[in-house]
Amino acid sequence: MNYLFYPGCALEASSPHYYKSCRLSCEKVGIQLDELEDWTCCGATAYVGTDEVKATAYSARNLALAERAGATDLVTACNACYITLRKSDKFFTNETMRHDASEALQAAGLAYDGTVRVRHIAEVLLNDVGPARIKESITTPLDGLKVACYHGCLLTRPFTDIGDPEQPDIMDRVLAPTGAEMVEFPATAKCCGGMLMTTRREVGLALVYEILSCARAMKADVVAVACPLCSVNLEAYQDAIGQVYDWDRPMPIVLFTQLLALAQGASAEDVGLDQCMIRPEFLMERFA
């Protein structure tokens, strides 16, 4: 099965290991990701704070391209791209916004009729592939590994139709067939701070410390994430956290697709475990 895929800016730059492991784990369950040609930045959480019509039009350019390519679904692996594209689609249901944004798209020879469904790869793996087929693809189970699945904010907020907005378990259900143990993780949908890590460092550190210390308290070996931005926030500032809080043993952060692909027979190198800022040494040895 083929899906049209929207990688977004972060997957191309800071998270090539996410893109790589996404492709790998999808291939093992018979899914091919075809990249949307000449996509535009989704606008993230920043553009809409400057000009919401332009933000919607830029973002909807991608939806228009997907529609023209005949796709019913546009799949992304970034939580921020996921909700930004989905919000643009929703904004088209407002008459004034649709009128204004359509006019702008028309000037570029494009049109969006609202037929594309924006989806996140975690939810595609859960609902279109399903745990049974994932289980069939497992060749090297992750027995003994304790995983805290961190969903972050935007996977199930504000759109609550794919999972619980407070305690989502999408990733837990995708990864359960790998044989790893999914620990209970009350902080799974707490906020990582997003851009605040850059603009208000002390606030960002406090938020990430809360998440990481919860994972430690639940005895997780690794935290799995489904977003390139959450990933950087959780792994890159653990030294800084240690300077403010009681945090001296770093917690490795991995993309959930890295774990899935490992269990499907890929090697540590295949999934780019060496690109994790805090290397999960025990996994690198086991899957060398």
Next chain:
Amino acid sequence: MASPGVPLSGELVKELERIPDGEKIKQCIQCGTCSASCPTAYAMDYTPRAVIAAMRAGQLEKVLRSDTAWLCASCYSCTVRCPAGIQFTDMMYALKRLGIKHGITPKDDRGQKLMATFVEDVDESGRSSELWLMAKYFMRTGPQAALRDAAFAFNMWRNRRLKLVPERVKAAEQLKAIKRALERRQG
């Protein structure tokens, strides 16, 4: 410069007209669920609930000068929990837009600077380059923060997670056309 008071509050309501369920802002019952749900409310000058109260009291300019909207991390906890269905996170975005439109600089303007840098990048190339976004942002906010993050940048580079050459959208003409059409409409 905006005059404080009801007209500006009315402007906020108008800002929200283009957004599905934007009009629900009028139905706030001041229960405080938003403030209790907000992970950064403790650091804000005005909590989310207080923002709506201030708007009703005609104090929006004070809100725009505060750091409240710029401490919103867009986690949407308030939005999914609000019993009145208010799209509060979208309202935070609307506050950011109003501040920019009226030339009001919040007391801590780092958030505004980062956003402006991001928008310039996307306008120019159709893509956001993480490396250049940060580099330009640090030039605007002082070298201290850049030094603080030098180790971070080195780490990213060492792990092959830093892209030096920014990507560009090939159909630059399409982006320009979208931009021109909207600028014409806005006068």
